[in-house]
Amino acid sequence: MKTTILIHCNDQAGIVHAVTGFIQAKGGNIVYLDQHVDKQANVFFMRLESDFEHSAPTLDTLNREFSKKLAVPYQMQWSIHSHNEKPKMALFVSKYNHCLYDLLSRFNAGELQVEIPFIISNHTTLKSIADQFGVPFYHIPMTKETKASAEKTQLELLVSHKVDFIVLARYMQIVSKTLIDRYPNKIINIHHSFLPAFAGAKPYHAAFERGVKIIGATSHYVTEELDAGPIIEQDVTTVSHSHSINDFIAKGRDLEKIVLSRAVKLHVERKTMVYNNKTVIFS
């Protein structure tokens, strides 16, 4: 069994020594070890990939013993993930197709180790793409009036399919507190600007208006405050006076799909940790 362990706790002497000793004692071989100390906040972070090929404790055993020997004494927040688990990813889309195409193509090509139980949309525009890739598509219309009941329907689908995380692939709707509380740091959004510049609606128009020479895209975990959650990944591209707003949008599409797919991969490979509304990215 291959596992990834994620840990964070107050920084203390001897943690690395204790954790590596634990893995060794269980017959594991450490394949990757990344650690980071936030000195301002005095918090220790670690990501550890181990191979228990020959010893083969169960995930339950590992969890129980890790808890007793390390997590409790060091007051850690932690999780252990077997590489056999494929997380279930739900896609929320609206009318833009580029991010959906990109994610489904990568999924089909074997780039993303996930299951995709369904796509949800408030429009039917992208149903044909879902059909093309053979992924169930749920059209859940959403108006100001029906928002609460529509989100209830969404939540029922998410729960019944045991969805692990949600990707807003240009969903264009504000997700409510109910959903966010249910999926804390598990809803990944792509915002079409270099945040914190141009948060909110129509960022390409705002960037054009301001006359910037570089535009960007930002993928972040969704929190209650709009476009203000922990940033996972950002990238940029140059623009000039000769580009129209439509050129910004076209260039931005390429950024959006690359940045979102990178963020999704990091999340799937459990290379992201969240603390103080920021991310630690072990890549």
Place this chain on the structure above:
Amino acid sequence: MKTTILIHCNDQAGIVHAVTGFIQAKGGNIVYLDQHVDKQANVFFMRLESDFEHSAPTLDTLNREFSKKLAVPYQMQWSIHSHNEKPKMALFVSKYNHCLYDLLSRFNAGELQVEIPFIISNHTTLKSIADQFGVPFYHIPMTKETKASAEKTQLELLVSHKVDFIVLARYMQIVSKTLIDRYPNKIINIHHSFLPAFAGAKPYHAAFERGVKIIGATSHYVTEELDAGPIIEQDVTTVSHSHSINDFIAKGRDLEKIVLSRAVKLHVERKTMVYNNKTVIFS
């Protein structure tokens, strides 16, 4: 004589034809021609480098005839610059030395076709560098109370040395309306963030706090609204959770000096035009 002509006016049929015809009639050879039409604003921009080696009209003649034959009929705003003119650049600094070192090194190496009549600072910290490069250094202290009189002294120096444009090489002071009005789109600032993100004080601290994955620097013309003038040049570099604020600052220094020097070069080579608080950059 080699010249650069800058034009902007309402977009109209036949401008390129008319201007190129004028140059040809005067015996000039067009070396570069760049044009841009802002379709939203319906404004035409042109930059034209011409070589009058064999015909040699005077700059005065060119100006007079250009005005009569083109500028008046087409209602152009325009300027003609001989490549023999070396613009006079004043440097305003405070305590940070990296941009000053970079600009003076480039100047010494022959990269910048300017004259540098003097450096002004509100501190004496960088006097030794001015001495090292043999450039006059004026220490003009500035407090809240003395700001008006200090700026008056600055202005007298600028006027008496016939300074053409000012570079704020990490000057750290807000320039007042008097100076800005005197040098419209002729004061170049370097701001240590990817504007419009993190305008104002301590942008690296704000970027660190927000947890961005990319930081930037922006060079812009100074206008009355702080950090909101027309952007000339921007560049960025990646950061991660493993970087401290001091790492941001160190990485930022390299960005700042590169971005500022590019902006200064563009200005000196008359490749910048300003319209609607945005720039057209012919590079």
Place this chain on the structure above:
Amino acid sequence: MKTTILIHCNDQAGIVHAVTGFIQAKGGNIVYLDQHVDKQANVFFMRLESDFEHSAPTLDTLNREFSKKLAVPYQMQWSIHSHNEKPKMALFVSKYNHCLYDLLSRFNAGELQVEIPFIISNHTTLKSIADQFGVPFYHIPMTKETKASAEKTQLELLVSHKVDFIVLARYMQIVSKTLIDRYPNKIINIHHSFLPAFAGAKPYHAAFERGVKIIGATSHYVTEELDAGPIIEQDVTTVSHSHSINDFIAKGRDLEKIVLSRAVKLHVERKTMVYNNKTVIFS
């Protein structure tokens, strides 16, 4: 009618004036004008977008008069393209799917103003994607022995469908002189390295072996010498000691599809001109 005119010829006084005068005389309005002079080679290049909405000469008329009044006197090589023409693009693929997915997704999304009459492959691996997007797929197996006859079959398909240009979307086969001669500067390849570094087979392995810190991808027109044709577009991404060859390949896939799609767009929008085995890119 909207048109794009491409011109190159020896640099001579008055060309811009003459061409803009011609457009004006025909009732056209110049929308974009880009020109470039290669001073080493003394060659003049121009790209001109014009709008003849109100005058509406036919393409034939324009061609005939342009030839008589400009092309012959100035000894130009030139072409005039109506924006109503959609060029026909054939796709050649082998087993890798990422570039094919990307191009077909963009095509479906309306990003590429082309027709795609068919996809050719020497394997059946990607037939399902062709089916998914409803594009005819021809499986033309190719061995050392059958190469000549296979290329004959390819050529018949190309000719019978009046294909304008070919995109090798990770085709992995060397295209023979016959095809290249028939489509000069009209076969676009994507090479998975930053050319001229790592030309030939297995560039990611070679890059890994060399220990480079940046990898790239290059799109170029195919010429007889392998990986040595005129470069249209390049881009790069950083790598480190912590990346395996498989990481290089995965990062490279994203580069390849972005770089190839940019090159295809530039070609379709007639923003590329070839001279002396180099490109002039008007973007």
Place this chain on the structure above:
Amino acid sequence: MKTTILIHCNDQAGIVHAVTGFIQAKGGNIVYLDQHVDKQANVFFMRLESDFEHSAPTLDTLNREFSKKLAVPYQMQWSIHSHNEKPKMALFVSKYNHCLYDLLSRFNAGELQVEIPFIISNHTTLKSIADQFGVPFYHIPMTKETKASAEKTQLELLVSHKVDFIVLARYMQIVSKTLIDRYPNKIINIHHSFLPAFAGAKPYHAAFERGVKIIGATSHYVTEELDAGPIIEQDVTTVSHSHSINDFIAKGRDLEKIVLSRAVKLHVERKTMVYNNKTVIFS
């Protein structure tokens, strides 16, 4: 005392555990820990910053005990460096001033924790800059005939000043085996291309000729084979058909100085390890 420990050895179970246990036992606190396993070569690399503020063993003691308890049993190659040591850096230059200016400016600004005992040049061109910054300058002319004796003089200077490493800041001379053997992986060169493309002389001319769309600079340790040593750092910038060779050179200057200074910093902070003609960079 703050220390940095660098280790590499065959990958074996329990190394991290053993090393972290050693530090802890000596009263040290681990500040940073980076490790990397080259799975192809089965080699383990580690960089460890520790703080022995309260326990304060001497560097000698640490070295002796590390050797006995870890290095011998695990057959490690290793080094321990106190942060109080400032390495001595010799600069070799020829006629180009931009890298020299940049390094001396950074040194003066306190960015580089080194001593600079002297600058060596085969020309007197840059003596005035050495004077400007108060660094001793040795003019050692070099012709084909005098190369051996000139290098002998260089070596005497290096030895007598106990120089730790050498930076070739656009030195433009091939360094001989004698010097390389004396300073293995301790001579840092900046090559003005994106290696392995355009090794050897006149890379900007070769890049221009080939029509690349991106140019680069590469900093590497010098080995006997020209421009083929382990790469420390690379960076690139875009170019286009509109740039002349002189534009390439000017853009390249900025790359060269940034890339060289980054490589020098990585070396000074002991973040580089060399193995199989490649580097592991802990940054």
